Amino acid sequence: MIELVQFPWSPFCIVQRRILEFAGVRFKIVNIPNGDRSLVWKLTKQRYYGVPVLKDGKSVIFEVSDDSQVIAKYLDSKFSLGLFPAEWEGVQSILWRYIENDIEGPCFRLTDIHWRELMPPRDRLLFLRHKERKFGRGCLDQWRTQEAALLQQLEQALLPFEEMLTHQPFLLGDRPRFVDFDLYGMLGDFLYTGHYSLPPVHPQIQQWHRRVATIKRSP
Numbered sequence: 001m002i003e004l005v006q007f008p009w010s011p012f013c014i015v016q017r018r019i020l021e022f023a024g025v026r027f028k029i030v031n032i033p034n035g036d037r038s039l040v041w042k043l044t045k046q047r048y049y050g051v052p053v054l055k056d057g058k059s060v061i062f063e064v065s066d067d068s069q070v071i072a073k074y075l076d077s078k079f080s081l082g083l084f085p086a087e088w089e090g091v092q093s094i095l096w097r098y099i100e101n102d103i104e105g106p107c108f109r110l111t112d113i114h115w116r117e118l119m120p121p122r123d124r125l126l127f128l129r130h131k132e133r134k135f136g137r138g139c140l141d142q143w144r145t146q147e148a149a150l151l152q153q154l155e156q157a158l159l160p161f162e163e164m165l166t167h168q169p170f171l172l173g174d175r176p177r178f179v180d181f182d183l184y185g186m187l188g189d190f191l192y193t194g195h196y197s198l199p200p201v202h203p204q205i206q207q208w209h210r211r212v213a214t215i216k217r218s219p
């Protein structure tokens with residue numbers, strides 16, 4: 001059975017989880033602590049420490065760069081999901097870079113603000129150190145003071161998607177493509193703590209979100 005190694009609020013893990021649910025296949029979730037990547041390290045033969053990682057029998061699948069979509073493309077081809085059609089090739093690459101930068105940026109910060117709720121005390125030291133080494137000392141406190149501005153930044157960054165969804169049910173037409181799951185994953189991280197909801201100024205995105213949350217591929 002396919003195993004998804006993850007932690008539950010990771011935006012990139014939510015993308016793959018929803019794709020697996022959409023595919024309608026049986027899979028097992030293996031949650032690891034944010035601060036302990038030893039399982040990932042072992043599975044990938046010491047080549048990767050990030051999540052998600054997918055284990056499918058003897059194959060272990062993981063990303064090879066910030067902009068690769070190795071896992072999604074593997075699932076797409078294994079289950080014929082139609083997420084990467086040739087006619088949308090370049091357009092999807094441009095969109096997922098925007099989604100994984102401009103949308104993910106405010107989303108993960110707004111979730112990280114609530115870091116003490118997200119993990120048990122034993123994981124907090126490593127998390128704080130990891131964040132401060134990457135984003136500077138006091139970054140989590142600083143993001144908390146910037147909460148309103150981050151929410152506004154997210155609202156503005158979502159506007160192009162609201163426009164795209166005005167005349168069609170999914171971002172690129174009448175069926176979901178990879179970028180729908182990608183955006184869903186980033187927003188899944190933002191919604192995870194329960195402190196926020198989708199901006200009411202974007203009603204099309206709210207309806208789209210309900211669609212992507214439940215859709216199963218047609219048999």
Ligand SMILES: N[C@@H](CCC(=O)N[C@@H](CS)C(=O)NCC(=O)O)C(=O)O
Nearest residue numbers: 010011012049050051052063065066
């Ligand atoms: N582009 C990668 C990004 C994955 C990523 O950034 N994962 C984060 C968790 S959300 C991670 O594990 N980063 C490495 C770390 O925390 O040390 C993907 O799509 O999987």
